[in-house]
Amino acid sequence: MQRRRLGREWCWIVRGGQSGGAATPAPTEKVIGMSFPAADHGWLGAVIKNAEDEAKAEGLKYVITTAADPNKQTNDIEDLISKKVSAIVMLPIESAAMTPVAKKVKEAGIPLIVVDRELESDDFTALVKGDNTGIGTHAGKYLVDKLGGKGKIVEIIGVPSSVTTMRSDGFREAIKDHPDMQVIVSQSGDFQKEKSLNVMQNILQSQPQIDAVYTHDDEMALGVLQAIKEAKRTDIKVVTGAGGHKDVYKLIKDGDPLMQATFTYSPLMVKDAVKLAADIVGGKTPAEKVTMLEATPITKDNIDKFYDPNANY
Incomplete structure (x- = not known):
């Protein structure tokens, strides 16, 4: 556990794997609790950094916890409840596994703001998410167009969560009227580059013909690209990603022959x-319970509007 001085405010940051708990705030203090998966992925690292930056900008006292598995995240949330924080911002590691503790947050009367991955209940005060179904739909339509409605597709999916389910469902809905578009393999890369590299290496050995790879995430796409290029496969025509990683944006900008499209999920x-947490603690009621951010297709045609080499992600 690490204590930091932020201007006139104190915050406590509890990293995954440490045994310490957050400091108990004084009864009159308003403290925001934030619970995230461990930053084993660049997107999650950027989430944590952006959360800290915004908390500082709002002048909030806050506690951040990170966890590598649902049991640890559940314990973190229960600890935040016991500390009687004023609100909790949570990005669930897994949708189903984190649903029960959300009920405990609600029963404790603490506002819960969920971000990114959804729960399997409505035990939350507000939800901020990207358009995961839209990512799958856009990717499906893009590949139908690029392949002329016919091709063998590998899908590299994420961890068990609403994000993964919706990105798969949206994709399949988009290609359902094209029977010659076949998903021949669907395997998990756990939203990680190295895991996706290994998974794709095995797929390349078992599948002699692949026309395209639809990945649920830009870092997984980077692992897939490495595997394809190392194997010197020339049958694969296109790879798509999701998330808006600046390294993927750079590949698109530079005209990489495989990495041709991704979809925003910032x-x-x-x-x-x-x-929203700051507003709720300040006495405001959210205008909407669910906020969904658009999934914009990014290709060479609009990449210059989005690519920032100095971005956190």
């Missing part, structure tokens, strides 16, 4: 969640 969305 880690900046957590700033909206922290703003």
Whole structure:
């Protein structure tokens, strides 16, 4: 556990794997609790950084916890409840696994703002998310167009969550009227580059013909690209990603022959969640319970509007 001085405010940051708990705030203090998965992925690292930046900008006292598994995240949330924080911002590690503790937050009378991955209940005060179904729909339509409605597709999916389910469902809905578009393999890369590299290496050995790869995430796309290029496969025509990683944007900008499209899913969305927490603690009621941010297709035609080499992600 690490204590930091932020201007005139104190915050406590509890990293995954440490045994310490957050400091108990004084009864009159208003403290925001924030619970995230461990930053084993660049997108999540940017989420945590953006959450801290926004909390500082709002002048909030806050506690951040990170966890590598649902059990640890559940314990973190229960600890925040016991500390009687004024609101909790949570990005669930897994949708189903984190649903029960959300009920405990509600029963404790603490506002809960969920970001990115959804719960399997409505036990939350507000939800800020990207358009995950839209990502799958856009990717499906893009590949139908690029492949002329016919092709063998590999899908690299994420962890068990609403994000993964919706990105798969949206994709399949988009290609359903094209029977010659076949998903021949669907395997998890856990939203991680190295895992996706290994998974794709095995797929390349078992599948002699692949026309395209639809990945649920830009870092997984980077691992997939590495595997394809190392294997010197020439049958694969296109790879798509999601998330808006600046390294993927750079590949698109530079005209990479495989990495031709991705879809926005910005880690900046957590700033909206922290703003909502600040508003709620300040006595305001959210105008909407659910805020969904658009999934914009990014290709060489509009990349210059989005690429920022100095971005956190």
